[in-house]
Amino acid sequence: MKNNRRKFFKSLGLAAAGAVVTGLHSKKSNASEKIKWKMVTSWPKNFPGLGAGAETLAKYINKLSGGSLAVKVFGAGELVPPLGVFDFVSSGGAEMGHSGAYYWKGKTEAAQFFSSVPFGMTAQEMNSWLYYGDGLKLWEKVYEDFDLVPRPAGNTGVQMGGWFNKEINSTKDLNGLKMRIPGLGGEVLARAGGTPFTLAGSEIFTSLQTGVIDATEWVGPYNDRAFGLHKAAEYYYYPGWHEPGPTLECIINRQAYNKLSDEHKSIIDIACKAANIDMISDYMSKNYQALEYFKQEQIKIKKFPKEVLAKLNKISDEVLIELSQKNQLSNEVYRSYTNFLKRVRPWTLISEDGYLSSFE
Numbered sequence: 370m371k372n373n374r375r376k377f378f379k380s381l382g383l384a385a386a387g388a389v390v391t392g393l394h395s396k397k398s399n400a401s402e403k404i405k406w407k408m409v410t411s412w413p414k415n416f417p418g419l420g421a422g423a424e425t426l427a428k429y430i431n432k433l434s435g436g437s438l439a440v441k442v443f444g445a446g447e448l449v450p451p452l453g454v455f456d457f458v459s460s461g462g463a464e465m466g467h468s469g470a471y472y473w474k475g476k477t478e479a480a481q482f483f484s485s486v487p488f489g490m491t492a493q494e495m496n497s498w499l500y501y502g503d504g505l506k507l508w509e510k511v512y513e514d515f516d517l518v519p520r521p522a523g524n525t526g527v528q529m530g531g532w533f534n535k536e537i538n539s540t541k542d543l544n545g546l547k548m549r550i551p552g553l554g555g556e557v558l559a560r561a562g563g564t565p566f567t568l569a570g571s572e573i574f575t576s577l578q579t580g581v582i583d584a585t586e587w588v589g590p591y592n593d594r595a596f597g598l599h600k601a602a603e604y605y606y607y608p609g610w611h612e613p614g615p616t617l618e619c620i621i622n623r624q625a626y627n628k629l630s631d632e633h634k635s636i637i638d639i640a641c642k643a644a645n646i647d648m649i650s651d652y653m654s655k656n657y658q659a660l661e662y663f664k665q666e667q668i669k670i671k672k673f674p675k676e677v678l679a680k681l682n683k684i685s686d687e688v689l690i691e692l693s694q695k696n697q698l699s700n701e702v703y704r705s706y707t708n709f710l711k712r713v714r715p716w717t718l719i720s721e722d723g724y725l726s727s728f729e
Contacts, residue, residue: 404633406440406464406625411451411472413571414444417595418588418655419617422523422648423467426619429640438633440465451569455620459515464625467522470508470618471552472567478692479511479699481553482706483519485615487685490710492524492614492649494717498709499616507702516623520641523617523648526656528609529593530673531586532577532602537673540680549573549585553688554611560684570596577601586611590659591652599663605670610681617648 408427412420427440445451448463455473458466471484483504490498498504499521508519531550535542544562548555555565566582576582578601585602586609587593599605619641626634663670693703 403436404438404629406438407448408440408442408465408467409448409454409457409463410442410466411445411454411468411569414442414447416444416570416592418525418592418648418652419523419570420444421651422617422644425647426467426522426640426644429643430636433636433640434633438629438636442467445569445571451571452567455515455517458620458622459517461516461622461624464622466618466620468618468620469552469615470519471615474552476515477511477698478695479507479702481692482702483508483511483616483618484552485554485612486689486706487554487557487611488613488682489706490614490713491717491721492526492616493721494710494713495524495614495616496521496645497713498706502709503705504709507705511698511702512620518621518623518626520619520621520638521616522619522641522644524645525588525592525612525615525617525652526649527589528586528612528615529589530606530609530611531584532593532598533584533604533606534577534580534602535583536604536671537606537677539674540677543677543680546584547582549576549582549587550611552611553685553692554586556688557611557681557684560688561681574598574601589652589656590663591655594659594662599666599668603669605663605668606673607670608673610673610678610685617645619644 408423410420410423412423414420415424423442427442430438430440443463449457452472454466454468455476457463469484470480473480483499495504499508505519505521512519531548535546537543540561543558546558546563547566548558548563549566549568550558551565551567555567558565566576568576568582568585570587573585573587574596577585577598585598587596587598589609593599619637621637629637689703689707693700
């Protein structure tokens, strides 16, 4: 009996050891079968903030997956033009993209709600709507027909109003103003009498310097200094009424996404959230440093007159209502966005604004 028992347990031990070895071989073999993806972006390669945000996202995915999902980043113009990201990822030319949803209003008007709405939500409010409201579900619904899966993947925080080569003292100064300003902000400016332009980041400096445009918004002190915009314009205006909480997007080709394991899908979700937090933290740190530099250089930093902001705000409300009437999907997103903003804003005013105003 004892001898038989020993043989039995010995055989179990050998079987278990064999299973462990087999498992290790299996893991090793799976690890060696790397999934290689391309990510195209709307930003210059390694550009501070925006371009770095795409690199950070890829780095997080690579690390969290242990290298089993490797993402290589291509800057604007390396594989596709800055504004060709949406179509390229949609068609499967690349598995991922990093950009801003308001660039795709020509594809679907509702996309604009998922980047930034003039006089709309701040970054913190946007994250709340996307993660804990129904914002992300609606975003997925909007991109469904394009075979894309969207994820929030960065935010700059409230932006600056932009660089101007003429003073804005009243609403009359908006008439005939040629300004680089995309998305809903551009539509608001057009109705206020200006002429909006949608230009890639690489085209802004030359266009401003040569007078093709009179003004431009870009991001904030950090990115604006990197582009040298203070060398091409005289006045720097705030606040960024057009982009109070601009969300950056990671878009994923649906076919490529569906081929992934649940683990890899979770890794992408977690990496996008991490990149989202990382970017806004980076901007807070770098913006104040760049602002200090501008002040030392005696750049003329000015606040938009209340009259101008009031007019732009009124027009913005009109633009959003008209947008909501374009189709059922736009209306659904509009109602979700505005209802969430209406409910969350009182808390923002009491908490954030209430605290900051106590120092005035």
